[in-house]
Each structure stands twice: as C-alpha cells, then as structure tokens.
Amino acid sequence: MNIKNKQLAENKARLFEQIEQSGVLSNATLHALASIDRENYVDDQFAPQAYHDVTLPIPAGQTISQILVVGIMIEALSLSWEDKLLEIGTGSGYQTAVLSKLNRRVFSVERFAELVTEAEKNLQAESNNNYTIMHADGFDGFASQAPFDKIIVSAASENIPDKLLQQMKVGGIMVLPLGKDGQKQELLKIIKTQDSYTTHSLGYVKFVPMLTGTA
Ligand code: SAH
Numbered sequence: 734m735n736i737k738n739k740q741l742a743e744n745k746a747r748l749f750e751q752i753e754q755s756g757v758l759s760n761a762t763l764h765a766l767a768s769i770d771r772e773n774y775v776d777d778q779f780a781p782q783a784y785h786d787v788t789l790p791i792p793a794g795q796t797i798s799q800i801l802v803v804g805i806m807i808e809a810l811s812l813s814w815e816d817k818l819l820e821i822g823t824g825s826g827y828q829t830a831v832l833s834k835l836n837r838r839v840f841s842v843e844r845f846a847e848l849v850t851e852a853e854k855n856l857q858a859e860s861n862n863n864y865t866i867m868h869a870d871g872f873d874g875f876a877s878q879a880p881f882d883k884i885i886v887s888a889a890s891e892n893i894p895d896k897l898l899q900q901m902k903v904g905g906i907m908v909l910p911l912g913k914d915g916q917k918q919e920l921l922k923i924i925k926t927q928d929s930y931t932t933h934s935l936g937y938v939k940f941v942p943m944l945t946g947t948a
Contacts, residue, residue: 744784765834774825791825793845821871822887826852839864842871874900888943889918901925914942
C-alpha cells in the first residue's frame with residue numbers, strides 16, 4: 734500500500750466511524766457503502782478528497798453525491814434484494830455500485846452518453862455486474878422494466894416526474910430531491926397509494942438539475 738492509499742484508507746475509516754456514530758444508517762446500508770471505494774469513481778486529481786463530506790466533480794459538468802446523502806437516500810428506500818429497482822442519474826456509477834450490493838439487478842438511466850461510458854468503465858472494477866445502464870431521458874422512466882418497487886432519483890426536478898409515479902407499484906417508494914436548480918431542494922420519500930401518494934421530508938439537499946432529453 735503506497736502512502737496515498739494509506740492516507741485514503743485512514744480517511745475512509747474515519748469518515749465511516751463518524752457515519753456509523755451518527756446512527757442514521759442500518760448495518761446493511763453502512764456495509765454496502767463501505768464496500769465501495771469512492772476514489773475509483775472520480776478523476777485522480779479529486780481522489781484525495783474521496784472521503785471528505787463533499788460532492789465531487791465528474792465529467793459532463795455533473796457531481797457525485799456525498800457519501801452520507803447516498804446512504805440516507807438508500808436507507809429511505811427500505812431496499813430488499815428482490816425489489817425491482819430503478820435509479821435515475823447514473824453519473825459516475827458510484828451509487829449504482831452501492832445499490833448493486835443490496836439489490837438483485839439495478840436498472841439505471843443516464844442522459845449523458847459520456848457518463849454511461851464512464852460509469853460502465855468505473856463499474857468494471859467491481860466484482861459484480863448485476864446492473865443495466867440505459868442512455869435515455871430519465872423523465873421517461875424505464876418502461877420495458879416497469880413497474881418498480883423502488884425508484885431513486887439523483888437529480889433535482891421541480892415537479893415529481895409523472896411517468897416515474899406511473900411506473901411505481903402501489904406501496905412502492907421513490908426518493909427524490911424536489912426543487913429548483915441552484916436552490917435548496919427538499920429530499921422526499923414518496924409512497925405510492927392506490928389513488929395517489931404520500932410524501933415525507935428527509936431534509937434539505939443540493940443536487941444538479943434533472944434535465945430533459947439526452948446528450
Ligand atoms: N448518483 C450519481 C450522481 C449523479 S449526479 C453518482 O453516484 O455519481 C446526477 C446525474 O443525473 C448526472 O449524471 C446527470 O447527467 C443525470 N441526469 C440529469 N437529468 C437526467 C435525466 N433526465 N435522465 C437521466 N439522468 C439525468
């Protein structure tokens with residue numbers, strides 16, 4: 734282990750100790766998060782900050798979320814191995830990697846072709862390959878695989894995307910940041926009911942915007 738890796742390992746151990754002590758994550762979520770090395774999902778120049786409590790730049794002007802925020806979103810999904818799961822906003826593939834430790838097959842949608850390639854490259858370093866990444870507009874969901882038990886959205890929209898609601902099973906859970914670009918957004922847990930849905934606030938966050946179309 735070189736000095737750089739030793740420093741990262743120490744940083745990682747320290748951050749996970751803090752996250753564990755905060756008591757907001759179950760052991761299963763903590764374990765899945767800790768099993769992924771976040772430095773492998775960012776450019777080498779940002780690797781030293783992989784275990785700081787910050788978002789980090791990824792290609793196409795996007796960002797990789799903070800580890801704790803990923804954990805809080807995943808925890809709110811109450812994910813089972815057998816759940817049909819959809820992720821919107823693959824980005825670097827970091828969160829896809831964490832989800833793939835907790836779920837049978839992760840379906841993920843990303844609007845930037847460049848990031849689909851990047852995520853697939855990053856994910857190849859993992860031992861498992863139980864994920865499917867589609868280059869498409871996440872506002873359309875993933876119709877051929879619907880309905881879903883769980884949906885996790887990692888880009889902020891001003892309204893709850895209709896098609897995502899339609900592609901959920903009754904009793905299903907969607908976690909998404911809702912609000913305008915550049916402002917504080919509310920992280921919501923939505924549970925679909927027979928005729929409508931209920932919403933529960935998980936706090937405030939700042940995500941990149943969910944944009945229509947592909948690039
Ligand atoms: N979870 C990612 C973080 C992604 S940042 C990670 O772990 O790295 C949010 C991502 O959502 C960006 O990659 C952005 O391109 C993507 N995105 C934004 N609008 C989208 C849309 N309509 N459909 C699919 N992906 C979208």
